[in-house]
Amino acid sequence: MTGLRERQKADRTGRILDAALRLFRAQGYDAVRIEDIAAAAEVSAGTCYNYFSTKGDLLLAIVSMEVEEVVGAGRAVVEAPPPDVELALRRLIRLYYDHSLNYLSKEMWRKAMAFSIEAPGTPFSQRYTELDAMLVAQVSALIAALQKRRLARPDLKPGVVGQIVFNTLNQMFIEFVKAESMQLADLHRMNDAQTASLAALLRG
Amino acid sequence: MTGLRERQKADRTGRILDAALRLFRAQGYDAVRIEDIAAAAEVSAGTCYNYFSTKGDLLLAIVSMEVEEVVGAGRAVVEAPPPDVELALRRLIRLYYDHSLNYLSKEMWRKAMAFSIEAPGTPFSQRYTELDAMLVAQVSALIAALQKRRLARPDLKPGVVGQIVFNTLNQMFIEFVKAESMQLADLHRMNDAQTASLAALLRG
DNA sequence: CAAAAAGATTGAGTTCGTTCATTTTTGAAG
DNA sequence: CTTCAAAAATGAACGAACTCAATCTTTTTG
Numbered sequence A, B: 001m002t003g004l005r006e007r008q009k010a011d012r013t014g015r016i017l018d019a020a021l022r023l024f025r026a027q028g029y030d031a032v033r034i035e036d037i038a039a040a041a042e043v044s045a046g047t048c049y050n051y052f053s054t055k056g057d058l059l060l061a062i063v064s065m066e067v068e069e070v071v072g073a074g075r076a077v078v079e080a081p082p083p084d085v086e087l088a089l090r091r092l093i094r095l096y097y098d099h100s101l102n103y104l105s106k107e108m109w110r111k112a113m114a115f116s117i118e119a120p121g122t123p124f125s126q127r128y129t130e131l132d133a134m135l136v137a138q139v140s141a142l143i144a145a146l147q148k149r150r151l152a153r154p155d156l157k158p159g160v161v162g163q164i165v166f167n168t169l170n171q172m173f174i175e176f177v178k179a180e181s182m183q184l185a186d187l188h189r190m191n192d193a194q195t196a197s198l199a200a201l202l203r204g
Numbered sequence C: 001c002a003a004a005a006a007g008a009t010t011g012a013g014t015t016c017g018t019t020c021a022t023t024t025t026t027g028a029a030g
Numbered sequence D: 001c002t003t004c005a006a007a008a009a010t011g012a013a014c015g016a017a018c019t020c021a022a023t024c025t026t027t028t029t030g
Helices: A004-027 A034-040 A045-051 A055-079 A085-100 A106-118 A123-148 A158-178 A184-202 B004-027 B034-040 B045-051 B055-079 B085-100 B106-118 B123-148 B158-178 B184-202
Strands: none
Touching: A004 A034, A004 A045, A004 A055, A034 A045, A055 A085, A055 A106, A055 A123, A085 A123, A085 A158, A085 A184, A106 A123, A106 A158, A106 B106, A106 B158, A123 A158, A158 A184, A158 B106, A158 B158, A158 B184, A184 B158, B004 B034, B004 B045, B004 B055, B034 B045, B055 B085, B055 B106, B055 B123, B085 B123, B085 B158, B085 B184, B106 B123, B106 B158, B123 B158, B158 B184
């Protein structure tokens, strides 16, 4: 089942991803050439293109892993939500934001988001879009959980509200990564303000 | 005041913009080389870079003109809003959407939005961001006008609601330009549905 | 086990955005 | 009208993403 070819393939994929992440973080996305990644991964430039269709798609593969992690971390919040709409939303969104710079730089986020709009058809662009949908679903699930606990107006459709909340948090995140000087603390403040407004709408 | 140099400069800027718009529409953004634009505008490639910092910024200059037009057209709706929240929002947003493909292709929008995230510091990227803010302000002004006419809950801050509405319409537009097969009619349907939900929240 | 087929790797070559030293044009001063 | 400085245009040269024909490695077949 796991032939040599298969193992080598997985190994090379891992080496390319590791090298790319390390170099992107250290030198910045633009400054790193595919040849540099190839050299660090001990393959040729051409081989990188057998595994990832473009440099942008390779970046999105890395970013997608980060988003997968955050979706995993978010489950805990949805399963045991704080006993208040505002607190609950704030907590989930802070989790997303705080995770965002663990492995990735603002430049990497900018390039990744740009690429996912520019080239929506590549494999990891589609994956990234799926993951965004999973985040929407997760926020929606949180709303639903709060409604079940009678902490939010029961007449609002969780999916609609979830999408609205996601749009807002996503837009603020874009603003954040676009402004190199903006700090996480600033983003938190924006989030707290917006969440307060939204929470007012969502409470009975 | 209008020396030769000044006139030539304006003339060249115009020729480059015209040529770029025509070629981007006819052949697609990626297929058009800076040299092609330069040739059509009867200048050299290097000259294009005296006027626009990158190919992406040249595109954003074109897209910005389109957005300026749409902001102008939107004023009429804000000044004489239809007598219902849902109708009013729907009308303004449809105006935005219907204008969007007058001069620009989906590919151009994708590239433009991508570039504005990727390179937020270039002159026309900043201009584009300003124009987005103007659209937010315009939607907010519409909400305020409706409140004044007692057609919307008076306790909601127009700015907050305007930003939420804009985020939603913008997100749907991104989905639209990402899916080459999606038609304007589909976008209208999405808009009608979302607007109905939002209008329910905004009515007294 | 040998031979052939299938699958991957390779790196030299192509393309295109961008830069920059040089040349040309414009406007001002004498 | 001539001279000079500043501004602008030019296109050759550069660099990096990406392609592809040739080569090598793994798997399958007889």
